[in-house]
Amino acid sequence: MRSYIKYVFVGLLFFKSVLAQNSVDAQLDYANKIFESSKYFDAITEYKRVLFFSSDKKYYSKLYYQIALCYKAGAHLDEAIKYFVLSEKHASNDSLAFNAKIEIIRCNILRKSTARALQLCNELEDDIRFASKKDEIYYWRGWAFMFADDWENAAKCFSQSKDYNELIMLCGQVVKDKVSVTFAKVISYILPGAGQIYSGKIFSGLMSLVWSLAAGYLTVNAFMANRAFDGLLIAELVWLRFYRGNLENAEDFAVEKNMLAANKTLKYLENEYKGVKP
Template sequence: MKTGRKEKYLFLAYACIVLAGFMAIQLSCFASTTRIPDETIRQYRIAVSLEKRGNYYDAITEYKRFLFFLPDHEKTREVLYRTAKCYFKLRDWKNVLKYTNLFENKFTNEPLLIQVKILKAKALLGMGKPQEALDVLRKLQSHPQKLDENIRAEITALTGRCYVAEGNLEESRKFVNRNINEADLQLKNPWTAGISALLIPGMGHIYDGRPRDAWTAFFYTGILSAITWEAVENENMWLAGLFGTAAATFYSGNIFSAINMAFKHNRRNEIKWLNNYFYQDSRDVYIDYGSTPLYRSEEEKGAHEKAEAEKQKQMFSWMFLAGISAFRKIVSPIDNKHCPSYPSCSSYGLQAFRKHGAFWGTMLTIDRLIHEPSEARFSPYIIIRGERKIYDPLEANDFLLR
């Protein structure tokens, strides 16, 4: 009897221990669930602190951890936006688009959506897609929410920068809220440059602020003219005609180059001024868009290619193309390593002849030979086969002929 009572007490004690353990587990789980908001807020604050200190990679890691464990938390919308901002600071445009698109798909009617769309437009601008950025900004201007003055000013500035990046300077000027002072632009008069080059070869380039190019124009024109004069003195008419033609061609190219460099100077200064002006009204980093695109639409590209095909049929163009092709096959393999520009002068000349025909192709090629010495001061660099080259494509110099 005593043995049965003892077993009964042991069973009750065991049941109490099991029940107490079960209750302890439940209480610990409840306590941990009540601590989740505190932990998430602490983690969120750590990520924000890292972002403010400029530790964007670490901040992104914390934000992603937050999104993984708590995808439906009330802070998720802000975390998505801050993650996109961190990627923007790192100029990782693809991930900026990824997280701004995630935000747009998940939160369709949020006050923060306006800032997200502005960030998306900036990323598209940084990727060299100004037309897509303009589409985002146009939709934003018709947003149902009322935009305050600061937001409107930022959208206006971004729109102007998009048109600058697109190469449409005339349209971008419409977004400037004050008169453009030409003294600020430091413009050059192309007529003055052309007349100066007409009077003295190289003088137009001195006016354009390119003294090394002036020396090149003066030297080559002078050498060719001197050889022509010497051939005339020796009554060698064949040699005089050959070098006289070369001297006249180079002299004409010197005039064209002086005018072209004046226009190039004005265009570069206007782009720089407009970018600086719009940057004052738009936040975050300044984006350098480099050279502007050649075509604004597929229709313009098709029309230009058709006109280009017609130009290739011009009389005597094939002679110049054959000469340049021979130069590329014989001389370029030897001298190409010494050419500081990309594309090389022979490739540049070949493109110019194919695109603009014999006369303007000659003028553009001479212009390239003259302005190459000073181009390192104005054009960006590019790495080609491990070598640092000056990036000076035809599209950056033939805007007068488009």
């Protein structure tokens, strides 16, 4: 009889532990529901609760991952990265580790820490465990370059896979729409206003040209009439001023035009692009 009682108690304990496991799963479901209803702050609380009570380490990676996703959704990228790192550390298999690491890269892309994103991409690429996932690494490397306004390198990365034709096209378009800042400045050195006209600001370019010609004429005129003081004054206060302004404008307009081109595509990527985004 006594042994029978023993069995009952052992059974009781066993059921208890199974039930505890079930309750961890149930709590996880509950947290996930809050996550799905976009209440990320509260979802973190619930994930932390599971983390606190769960003695089973198999949950850790998943929980850290979810917490990180919450922070990411709240645009708290530093915290998100902190938790993705924890998730990677506790990952029980390669697939979990890879996903966490990719998320760290995506956060770095979003917070525009490009160097770090690229470094992590390289690490992943060199890791033989992930040899079959090269395409995904190329994909995020391309995104890192796009966020860093380096569209030529982005296009190169995307062209390493067959599946990213739309992105290659988008990058190509930006490269085509961009103008050369150096070229704009150089031609404005030679002919004031030329750089502005090259960037599409025709009126502004003409005004620069007119000012430089007029001030130049007045300066030369003053020197010809032996009014050296006036000549120096006009040269310094008027001519050089507008000449310098012309160079600044040539650069500014080219930069502005390039930014417009880049932002047009970035806006499309943010709002309309259907593929996976960082």
